[in-house]
Amino acid sequence: MGKRNAPSESGQLVQLIMQGSRPRTLVQTDEDWQALGAIAARMLFWCGGFIHGCRCEANEMRFAVQVGRAPIGAMAQHIATAYAKRLRQRLGWRGSVFKHYHATPLADEVFLDDLVMWLHRPVDLRTRGKPSSPIWTADAAYLTRRSLTWVTTERVLQALSIGAPGPAAYRRRKSQPIAPEILDLFTGPRQKRAQRRIATPHTEDSGERVNDSPTARNLQRPSVETIARAVADYSRLDFDDMRSASRKGSLSRARAIATVLCTRNGATVAAVARLFDRSRSTLIEQADHYRKTQPQLFAEAETALAHVLDSARP
Numbered sequence: 001m002g003k004r005n006a007p008s009e010s011g012q013l014v015q016l017i018m019q020g021s022r023p024r025t026l027v028q029t030d031e032d033w034q035a036l037g038a039i040a041a042r043m044l045f046w047c048g049g050f051i052h053g054c055r056c057e058a059n060e061m062r063f064a065v066q067v068g069r070a071p072i073g074a075m076a077q078h079i080a081t082a083y084a085k086r087l088r089q090r091l092g093w094r095g096s097v098f099k100h101y102h103a104t105p106l107a108d109e110v111f112l113d114d115l116v117m118w119l120h121r122p123v124d125l126r127t128r129g130k131p132s133s134p135i136w137t138a139d140a141a142y143l144t145r146r147s148l149t150w151v152t153t154e155r156v157l158q159a160l161s162i163g164a165p166g167p168a169a170y171r172r173r174k175s176q177p178i179a180p181e182i183l184d185l186f187t188g189p190r191q192k193r194a195q196r197r198i199a200t201p202h203t204e205d206s207g208e209r210v211n212d213s214p215t216a217r218n219l220q221r222p223s224v225e226t227i228a229r230a231v232a233d234y235s236r237l238d239f240d241d242m243r244s245a246s247r248k249g250s251l252s253r254a255r256a257i258a259t260v261l262c263t264r265n266g267a268t269v270a271a272v273a274r275l276f277d278r279s280r281s282t283l284i285e286q287a288d289h290y291r292k293t294q295p296q297l298f299a300e301a302e303t304a305l306a307h308v309l310d311s312a313r314p
Contacts, residue, residue: 013111018076025059055137
């Protein structure tokens with residue numbers, strides 16, 4: 001395996017793509033999936049870092065990886081070497097098993113939960129038909145605590161819900177679409193058609209599309225910007241000031257209020273972080289501080305937001 005775009009800085013978030021050198025399904029059985037998990041756990045032991053998500057489909061494996069003490073190339077090599085050995089022994093394969101790996105760094109940590117949701121997306125049977133090969137994802141790690149010990153869930157779950165991270169917040173986020181411009185970061189220009197299909201929201205269990213009728217659209221939750229603007233009005237602040245680099249106390253408090261109200265309305269901390277150009281950890285810390293010291297702020301702001309939304313409905 002050669003190197004392409006191989007970031008090695010510790011803590012860097014990366015989408016690692018490992019593609020088979022032949023059109024054969026890499027993970028075919030539950031035993032294969034269990035073996036891959038054991039290989040991934042062993043790799044993390046030697047290389048450090050974390051795996052936040054995984055998808056194995058046809059001849060491709062994709063991982064949401066956080067680089068540890070070894071570069072991403074070493075992490076990919078550990079997985080490829082061990083899993084190729086398994087396939088040669090089990091299926092009698094000869095020659096190379098994997099092509100060059102691709103490592104796409106995420107420019108900002110706020111895209112991590114979007115990447116995990118995309119990797120764990122359900123199959124839309126209505127648009128694809130019955131899948132020709134089994135699909136394995138690390139979805140179970142987020143639904144059942146410690147079901148996959150090689151997958152770290154805390155960082156994503158914390159970004160999905162302040163105060164009560166868990167499966168409910170994860171399920172809610174999975175039912176929501178991913179913006180096409182964000183999918184560009186994960187798929188590249190060659191998969192525009194697939195992007196549009198994947199960006200369509202799905203139901204949690206059946207994989208079918210959520211009702212997109214006019215009635216359903218009218219019942220959609222308010223956008224992050226709508227909520228932030230309502231909080232700015234409630235706080236008697238300028239919306240552009242809330243998005244500025246200022247650390248003024250009143251602005252920090254308003255951002256914290258907007259963060260909590262957005263998560264209560266189905267958005268993620270990552271989406272708020274992108275709007276305000278702040279790190280997720282900063283917003284979470286500020287929101288937790290005000291939830292403990294001035295919890296009434298959120299109840300009052302939520303009431304004000306409800307009035308704004310009611311008056312905006314036709």
